Amino acid sequence: MRITVTVNGQPYTREVEPRLLLVHFLRDELGLTGTHWGCDTSNCGVCTVQLDGVPVKSCTVLAVMADGREVTTVEGLERDGELDAVQKGFVECHGLQCGFCTPGMLLTARWLLDRNPDPDEGQIREAISGQLCRCTGYENIVRSIRWAADASHSQEARQ
């Protein structure tokens, strides 16, 4: 089946089997290996990407379901060579150790801040509750997302 999926703003047309999962479409067909592939059972959340702006676990979405729609992966967060505020937050607050969960965490963090620019700690923990950090580095992940919220505010204040 021929599908066209817009990934990080660029349309890609490919011939795929209906049973191909979105995570493998991104990694194997498009070579976008920033999206990680973990438990394969929609539990761990490392494969989280945004589908039309909403975080989904791409191991449990068929690539054909993304036909005609927009996908954002971690490769699409950077703008004009500048990291997104959530990426900067993870750098500043040591939000990653092994980095396996990081791409999925970043995409959920971006979605959360787009919806709620000033989340409290409880709201951040709730938002990432479907994603596992195998290093158990949750404290710093929460701090990183909070850092991004504060950085975005101070940037707005300067403008």
Place this chain on the structure above:
Amino acid sequence: MQVPAKFEYERADSVPHALQLLERYGPEARIVAGGHSLIPMMKLRLAQPEALIDINGLASELGRIAVEGDELAIGALVRHAELLDDVTATDLFPIFRDAERVIADPIVRHRGTVGGSLCQGDPSEDLSAVFAALRATAVIQGPGGTRTVPVRQFHQGPYETAVEPNELLIQLRVPITPGTGSAYEKVERRVGDWPVAAAGAVITVSDGVIAQAGIGLTAVGAEHFCAPEAEQHLIGRAPGEEVFAEAGRIAAEHCEPHSDQRGPADYKRHLAAELTRRALARANRNVPGSATV
């Protein structure tokens, strides 16, 4: 790497089109929406449908939540996250807020649908007990038109529902009764898991006594996910801790939990009583105008 077996894939562009596709592919076809029950089963080869009919494009027909007369209508394609975010639905029926907050996790809730949950018919699925407690009606469309089935007759056994192979669940309708409070209580082993046991309660208080009661039980082998004997005990009595505790005891007596990796049967029976009691007490507290708030 888990890969589903091969299947034909069709995308429906309307409800009548979905029904035509069901006719064309026959009983081995499956409707897919969120896919968060079906796709994992296909990856494990526990399910091998010959065709998938994708209804994700039918949001304008099946994705609405609206008050229609004295009922709340919830489209089958409403995502869990959308129900949780719908203030009209969760203010009318706090049981939706309680239950949706503990169904899977926020990312899964972006995909999984209300109709899919009911049609999966998993004995541990939370919304089946919620809609049973609410005495909701399922609207099912087939080649001959639409028909309605009380949710209390919707489930015919584990993974079996009243929806025929050539039919589609399109909507749930929940009666809105003034003076009604509702709540859901769940015990799970870890965040986002299926329940060890759970209970939902809906009570309508009129002139200081319970005029109507609905109790839904999840994962404890309650027939049709409800507890009619316990409901009967409540009718005509003034709401109170003693009455709720007795209803919990009756509910636990009439369910049939099984021991499994989530816990032994006697523990689940204990939970059925205790969670029913707690859900009733909270439902009573959120009856509009309740003096016990």
